Amino acid sequence: MLMTERKPRQQSFTSWIDQQIADAENRGVFDNLPGAGKPLNIKPTGDGDFGQAWIRDYARREGVTPEEFLPTPLKLRREIEQLTEIVGEMRSEAEVRETFGDLNRRIIEWRRIPVGPPIHVRLVNTDEMVARWRAAQAAKATRAPAPGAQPAPEAQPAPRAQAAPQKGARPVRRHTWLRRLRHRPPRSAQLGTNRQGRR
Template sequence: MTERKPPGVDFESWVDKQIREADARGEFAALPGAGKPLPGEVESTYDELWWVKRKMAREGFSVLPPTLALRKEAEDALQAAADAPSERVVRRIVEEINVKIRDVMFKPPPGPPLGLKPYDVEEVVRQWRERRAER
Protein backbone atom coordinates (compact mmCIF):
# COMPACT_ATOMS: atom_id res chain seq x y z
CA MET A 1 0.00 0.00 0.00
CA THR A 2 2.46 2.62 -1.20
CA GLU A 3 -0.15 4.67 -3.01
CA ARG A 4 -0.33 8.25 -1.76
CA LYS A 5 -3.56 10.00 -0.89
CA PRO A 6 -4.63 12.13 -3.81
CA PRO A 7 -4.96 15.85 -3.11
CA GLY A 8 -8.50 17.00 -2.37
CA VAL A 9 -9.73 13.59 -1.24
CA ASP A 10 -10.93 13.29 2.31
CA PHE A 11 -8.40 11.22 4.27
CA GLU A 12 -11.05 9.02 5.92
CA SER A 13 -12.67 8.27 2.55
CA TRP A 14 -9.29 7.43 1.03
CA VAL A 15 -8.41 5.04 3.88
CA ASP A 16 -11.83 3.40 3.73
CA LYS A 17 -11.40 2.90 -0.02
CA GLN A 18 -7.97 1.29 0.50
CA ILE A 19 -9.40 -1.09 3.11
CA ARG A 20 -12.39 -2.02 0.93
CA GLU A 21 -10.14 -2.72 -2.07
CA ALA A 22 -7.74 -4.84 0.02
CA ASP A 23 -10.69 -6.78 1.42
CA ALA A 24 -12.06 -7.35 -2.08
CA ARG A 25 -8.66 -8.72 -3.16
CA GLY A 26 -8.82 -11.13 -0.20
CA GLU A 27 -5.80 -9.71 1.62
CA PHE A 28 -7.52 -10.07 5.00
CA ALA A 29 -8.93 -13.57 4.41
CA ALA A 30 -6.01 -15.64 5.73
CA LEU A 31 -4.99 -13.59 8.75
CA PRO A 32 -4.29 -15.64 11.89
CA GLY A 33 -7.27 -15.59 14.24
CA ALA A 34 -9.66 -14.25 11.59
CA GLY A 35 -13.25 -14.58 12.74
CA LYS A 36 -12.24 -15.48 16.29
CA PRO A 37 -12.48 -13.37 19.47
CA LEU A 38 -9.37 -11.71 20.79
CA PRO A 39 -7.36 -14.07 23.00
CA GLY A 40 -7.71 -13.72 26.74
CA GLU A 41 -10.30 -14.12 29.40
CA VAL A 42 -13.90 -13.58 28.41
CA GLU A 43 -15.43 -11.19 30.89
CA SER A 44 -19.10 -10.48 31.36
CA THR A 45 -18.49 -6.71 31.48
CA TYR A 46 -16.38 -4.69 29.09
CA ASP A 47 -13.16 -3.32 30.55
CA GLU A 48 -11.68 -0.58 28.42
CA LEU A 49 -8.26 -1.06 30.04
CA TRP A 50 -8.07 -4.81 29.26
CA TRP A 51 -5.04 -4.34 27.02
CA VAL A 52 -3.20 -2.27 29.65
CA LYS A 53 -3.78 -4.95 32.28
CA ARG A 54 -2.67 -7.70 29.90
CA LYS A 55 0.50 -5.78 29.00
CA MET A 56 1.28 -5.17 32.68
CA ALA A 57 0.80 -8.85 33.49
CA ARG A 58 3.02 -9.86 30.56
CA GLU A 59 5.73 -7.46 31.74
CA GLY A 60 5.50 -8.71 35.33
CA PHE A 61 3.90 -5.60 36.81
CA SER A 62 1.28 -6.06 39.49
CA VAL A 63 -2.10 -4.45 39.13
CA LEU A 64 -2.62 -4.89 42.86
CA PRO A 65 -1.46 -2.44 45.50
CA PRO A 66 1.86 -3.61 46.98
CA THR A 67 0.35 -4.84 50.24
CA LEU A 68 -2.32 -6.89 48.48
CA ALA A 69 0.30 -8.34 46.13
CA LEU A 70 2.37 -9.33 49.18
CA ARG A 71 -0.67 -10.98 50.78
CA LYS A 72 -1.08 -13.07 47.64
CA GLU A 73 2.63 -13.87 47.60
CA ALA A 74 2.43 -14.92 51.27
CA GLU A 75 -0.48 -17.28 50.52
CA ASP A 76 1.47 -18.74 47.62
CA ALA A 77 4.55 -19.13 49.85
CA LEU A 78 2.57 -21.08 52.45
CA GLN A 79 1.21 -23.36 49.73
CA ALA A 80 4.72 -23.83 48.33
CA ALA A 81 5.96 -24.65 51.83
CA ALA A 82 3.19 -27.22 52.24
CA ASP A 83 4.23 -28.87 48.97
CA ALA A 84 7.99 -28.61 49.62
CA PRO A 85 10.07 -31.78 49.34
CA SER A 86 12.16 -31.19 52.46
CA GLU A 87 12.19 -29.36 55.77
CA ARG A 88 15.15 -27.28 54.59
CA VAL A 89 13.09 -25.99 51.66
CA VAL A 90 10.11 -25.24 53.94
CA ARG A 91 12.35 -23.16 56.21
CA ARG A 92 13.89 -21.28 53.28
CA ILE A 93 10.47 -20.43 51.76
CA VAL A 94 9.01 -19.20 55.06
CA GLU A 95 12.11 -17.22 56.02
CA GLU A 96 12.17 -15.49 52.61
CA ILE A 97 8.52 -14.41 52.83
CA ASN A 98 9.03 -13.33 56.44
CA VAL A 99 11.76 -10.92 55.32
CA LYS A 100 9.32 -9.30 52.88
CA ILE A 101 6.54 -9.14 55.48
CA ARG A 102 8.86 -7.50 58.04
CA ASP A 103 10.01 -4.95 55.45
CA VAL A 104 6.41 -3.90 54.85
CA MET A 105 5.61 -3.89 58.56
CA PHE A 106 8.45 -1.46 59.33
CA LYS A 107 8.21 0.77 56.26
CA PRO A 108 4.66 0.46 54.94
CA PRO A 109 4.06 1.23 51.26
CA PRO A 110 1.02 3.22 50.13
CA GLY A 111 -2.25 1.33 49.96
CA PRO A 112 -4.30 -0.74 52.36
CA PRO A 113 -2.66 -2.16 55.47
CA LEU A 114 -0.91 -5.50 55.07
CA GLY A 115 -2.70 -7.22 57.95
CA LEU A 116 -0.03 -9.93 58.23
CA LYS A 117 2.71 -10.71 60.67
CA PRO A 118 5.69 -12.97 60.03
CA TYR A 119 4.92 -16.67 60.09
CA ASP A 120 6.21 -18.89 62.87
CA VAL A 121 8.73 -21.01 60.98
CA GLU A 122 8.60 -23.81 63.55
CA GLU A 123 4.79 -23.94 63.38
CA VAL A 124 4.82 -24.12 59.57
CA VAL A 125 7.45 -26.88 59.72
CA ARG A 126 5.36 -28.76 62.33
CA GLN A 127 2.29 -28.59 60.07
CA TRP A 128 4.40 -29.71 57.12
CA ARG A 129 5.65 -32.72 59.10
CA GLU A 130 2.08 -33.66 60.09
CA ARG A 131 0.88 -33.52 56.48
CA ARG A 132 3.86 -35.62 55.38
CA ALA A 133 3.08 -38.22 58.05
CA GLU A 134 -0.54 -38.48 56.87
CA ARG A 135 0.50 -39.42 53.31
Protein backbone atom coordinates in the same frame (compact mmCIF):
# COMPACT_ATOMS: atom_id res chain seq x y z
CA MET B 1 20.97 13.51 23.33
CA LEU B 2 20.10 10.44 25.42
CA MET B 3 17.23 10.07 27.84
CA THR B 4 19.65 9.47 30.69
CA GLU B 5 21.06 13.00 30.35
CA ARG B 6 19.89 15.62 32.80
CA LYS B 7 17.36 18.22 31.71
CA PRO B 8 18.83 21.66 31.14
CA ARG B 9 17.65 24.15 33.74
CA GLN B 10 16.43 26.65 31.17
CA GLN B 11 14.26 24.02 29.43
CA SER B 12 10.83 22.84 30.60
CA PHE B 13 10.07 19.16 31.12
CA THR B 14 7.48 19.12 28.34
CA SER B 15 9.80 20.51 25.68
CA TRP B 16 12.69 18.37 26.91
CA ILE B 17 10.62 15.13 26.68
CA ASP B 18 9.31 16.13 23.24
CA GLN B 19 12.87 16.69 22.13
CA GLN B 20 13.93 13.25 23.37
CA ILE B 21 11.06 11.62 21.45
CA ALA B 22 11.89 13.55 18.28
CA ASP B 23 15.56 12.58 18.52
CA ALA B 24 14.60 8.90 18.98
CA GLU B 25 12.35 9.04 15.93
CA ASN B 26 15.17 10.51 13.87
CA ARG B 27 17.49 7.69 14.96
CA GLY B 28 14.86 5.08 13.98
CA VAL B 29 14.31 3.75 17.49
CA PHE B 30 10.58 3.33 16.84
CA ASP B 31 10.98 1.67 13.43
CA ASN B 32 9.83 -1.95 12.91
CA LEU B 33 8.24 -2.29 16.33
CA PRO B 34 5.82 -5.20 16.90
CA GLY B 35 2.32 -4.22 15.89
CA ALA B 36 3.43 -1.18 13.91
CA GLY B 37 0.63 0.17 11.75
CA LYS B 38 -2.01 -1.96 13.48
CA PRO B 39 -4.82 -0.53 15.61
CA LEU B 40 -4.60 -1.01 19.36
CA ASN B 41 -6.90 -3.66 20.73
CA ILE B 42 -8.50 -1.30 23.24
CA LYS B 43 -12.11 -2.03 24.11
CA PRO B 44 -13.14 -0.28 27.30
CA THR B 45 -15.78 -1.88 29.47
CA GLY B 46 -18.87 -0.16 30.79
CA ASP B 47 -16.83 2.48 32.62
CA GLY B 48 -15.37 3.66 29.29
CA ASP B 49 -11.87 3.95 30.79
CA PHE B 50 -9.42 3.65 27.91
CA GLY B 51 -6.47 3.74 30.30
CA GLN B 52 -7.61 0.60 32.12
CA ALA B 53 -8.39 -1.05 28.79
CA TRP B 54 -4.85 -0.32 27.58
CA ILE B 55 -3.38 -1.82 30.78
CA ARG B 56 -5.46 -4.99 30.36
CA ASP B 57 -4.39 -5.31 26.72
CA TYR B 58 -0.73 -4.75 27.64
CA ALA B 59 -0.91 -7.39 30.38
CA ARG B 60 -2.46 -9.86 27.95
CA ARG B 61 0.17 -9.27 25.27
CA GLU B 62 3.14 -9.40 27.65
CA GLY B 63 1.85 -12.32 29.72
CA VAL B 64 1.67 -10.29 32.93
CA THR B 65 -0.50 -11.89 35.61
CA PRO B 66 -3.12 -9.78 37.40
CA GLU B 67 -1.22 -10.28 40.66
CA GLU B 68 1.61 -8.11 39.33
CA PHE B 69 -0.70 -5.09 39.51
CA LEU B 70 -1.51 -5.65 43.18
CA PRO B 71 0.01 -3.30 45.77
CA THR B 72 2.84 -4.71 47.88
CA PRO B 73 0.80 -5.67 50.98
CA LEU B 74 -1.73 -7.60 48.89
CA LYS B 75 1.10 -9.34 47.02
CA LEU B 76 2.60 -10.44 50.33
CA ARG B 77 -0.75 -11.71 51.58
CA ARG B 78 -1.28 -13.65 48.37
CA GLU B 79 2.19 -15.17 48.64
CA ILE B 80 1.47 -16.30 52.21
CA GLU B 81 -1.67 -18.09 51.01
CA GLN B 82 0.11 -19.80 48.11
CA LEU B 83 3.10 -20.99 50.16
CA THR B 84 0.83 -22.27 52.93
CA GLU B 85 -1.03 -24.41 50.39
CA ILE B 86 2.13 -26.04 49.00
CA VAL B 87 4.19 -26.34 52.20
CA GLY B 88 3.67 -30.11 52.23
CA GLU B 89 5.33 -30.42 48.81
CA MET B 90 8.62 -28.83 49.90
CA ARG B 91 11.65 -31.11 49.96
CA SER B 92 12.92 -30.62 53.50
CA GLU B 93 12.36 -28.85 56.80
CA ALA B 94 15.32 -26.61 56.03
CA GLU B 95 13.62 -25.46 52.81
CA VAL B 96 10.44 -24.65 54.74
CA ARG B 97 12.33 -22.52 57.26
CA GLU B 98 14.36 -20.78 54.56
CA THR B 99 11.30 -20.00 52.40
CA PHE B 100 9.15 -18.55 55.17
CA GLY B 101 12.15 -16.84 56.78
CA ASP B 102 12.75 -14.93 53.54
CA LEU B 103 9.05 -14.07 53.32
CA ASN B 104 9.04 -12.68 56.88
CA ARG B 105 12.15 -10.63 56.08
CA ARG B 106 10.37 -8.97 53.13
CA ILE B 107 7.30 -8.32 55.27
CA ILE B 108 9.46 -6.55 57.88
CA GLU B 109 11.15 -4.48 55.17
CA TRP B 110 7.76 -3.36 53.87
CA ARG B 111 6.62 -2.46 57.41
CA ARG B 112 9.60 -0.13 57.82
CA ILE B 113 8.69 1.91 54.73
CA PRO B 114 5.11 0.98 53.85
CA VAL B 115 4.15 1.71 50.25
CA GLY B 116 0.57 1.45 49.11
CA PRO B 117 -2.67 1.17 51.07
CA PRO B 118 -2.38 0.75 54.86
CA ILE B 119 -3.08 -2.98 54.97
CA HIS B 120 -1.74 -5.02 57.87
CA VAL B 121 0.40 -8.03 56.89
CA ARG B 122 1.13 -10.48 59.69
CA LEU B 123 4.34 -12.43 60.00
CA VAL B 124 4.23 -16.15 59.32
CA ASN B 125 4.79 -18.57 62.20
CA THR B 126 7.66 -20.66 60.83
CA ASP B 127 7.28 -23.36 63.50
CA GLU B 128 3.63 -23.78 62.52
CA MET B 129 4.61 -24.22 58.86
CA VAL B 130 7.22 -26.82 59.87
CA ALA B 131 4.54 -28.71 61.83
CA ARG B 132 2.32 -28.71 58.73
CA TRP B 133 5.18 -30.03 56.63
CA ARG B 134 5.88 -32.84 59.11
CA ALA B 135 2.20 -33.81 59.17
CA ALA B 136 2.14 -33.95 55.37
CA GLN B 137 5.25 -36.15 55.33
CA ALA B 138 3.71 -38.51 57.91
CA ALA B 139 0.56 -38.79 55.80
CA LYS B 140 2.66 -39.63 52.73
CA ALA B 141 4.55 -42.31 54.67
CA THR B 142 1.33 -44.06 55.71
CA ARG B 143 0.11 -44.13 52.12
CA ALA B 144 3.40 -45.46 50.73
CA PRO B 145 3.99 -49.28 50.70
CA ALA B 146 6.27 -50.67 53.40
CA PRO B 147 9.90 -51.31 52.30
CA GLY B 148 10.45 -54.93 51.26
CA ALA B 149 6.77 -55.64 50.78
CA GLN B 150 6.01 -57.93 47.87
CA PRO B 151 3.64 -56.51 45.30
CA ALA B 152 0.35 -58.29 44.80
CA PRO B 153 0.68 -61.10 42.23
CA GLU B 154 -0.82 -60.31 38.91
CA ALA B 155 -3.78 -62.36 37.81
CA GLN B 156 -2.76 -65.04 35.37
CA PRO B 157 -4.92 -65.42 32.28
CA ALA B 158 -7.15 -68.50 32.24
CA PRO B 159 -5.87 -71.39 30.08
CA ARG B 160 -7.41 -71.53 26.66
CA ALA B 161 -9.77 -74.40 26.12
CA GLN B 162 -8.77 -76.81 23.36
CA ALA B 163 -11.15 -77.03 20.50
CA ALA B 164 -12.91 -80.38 20.08
CA PRO B 165 -11.76 -82.36 17.01
CA GLN B 166 -14.06 -82.20 14.07
CA LYS B 167 -15.71 -85.32 12.66
CA GLY B 168 -13.75 -86.94 9.86
CA ALA B 169 -10.59 -85.04 10.68
CA ARG B 170 -7.36 -86.97 11.05
CA PRO B 171 -6.18 -87.03 14.65
CA VAL B 172 -2.90 -85.25 15.28
CA ARG B 173 -0.23 -87.58 16.57
CA ARG B 174 2.15 -85.85 18.89
CA HIS B 175 5.71 -86.90 19.73
CA THR B 176 5.90 -89.38 16.83
CA TRP B 177 9.48 -88.31 16.21
CA LEU B 178 10.36 -89.36 19.77
CA ARG B 179 8.97 -92.87 19.14
CA ARG B 180 11.01 -93.18 15.94
CA LEU B 181 14.24 -92.25 17.75
CA ARG B 182 13.57 -94.81 20.47
CA HIS B 183 13.01 -97.69 18.01
CA ARG B 184 15.82 -96.64 15.70
CA PRO B 185 18.84 -99.06 15.69
CA PRO B 186 22.18 -97.70 16.92
CA ARG B 187 24.43 -95.95 14.46
CA SER B 188 27.18 -98.59 14.76
CA ALA B 189 24.80 -101.33 13.55
CA GLN B 190 23.77 -99.15 10.62
CA LEU B 191 27.40 -98.61 9.63
CA GLY B 192 28.15 -102.37 9.78
CA THR B 193 25.19 -103.19 7.56
CA ASN B 194 26.23 -100.61 5.01
CA ARG B 195 29.80 -101.96 4.90
CA GLN B 196 28.61 -105.53 4.39
CA GLY B 197 26.29 -104.43 1.59
CA ARG B 198 29.19 -102.68 -0.16
CA ARG B 199 31.41 -105.75 0.03
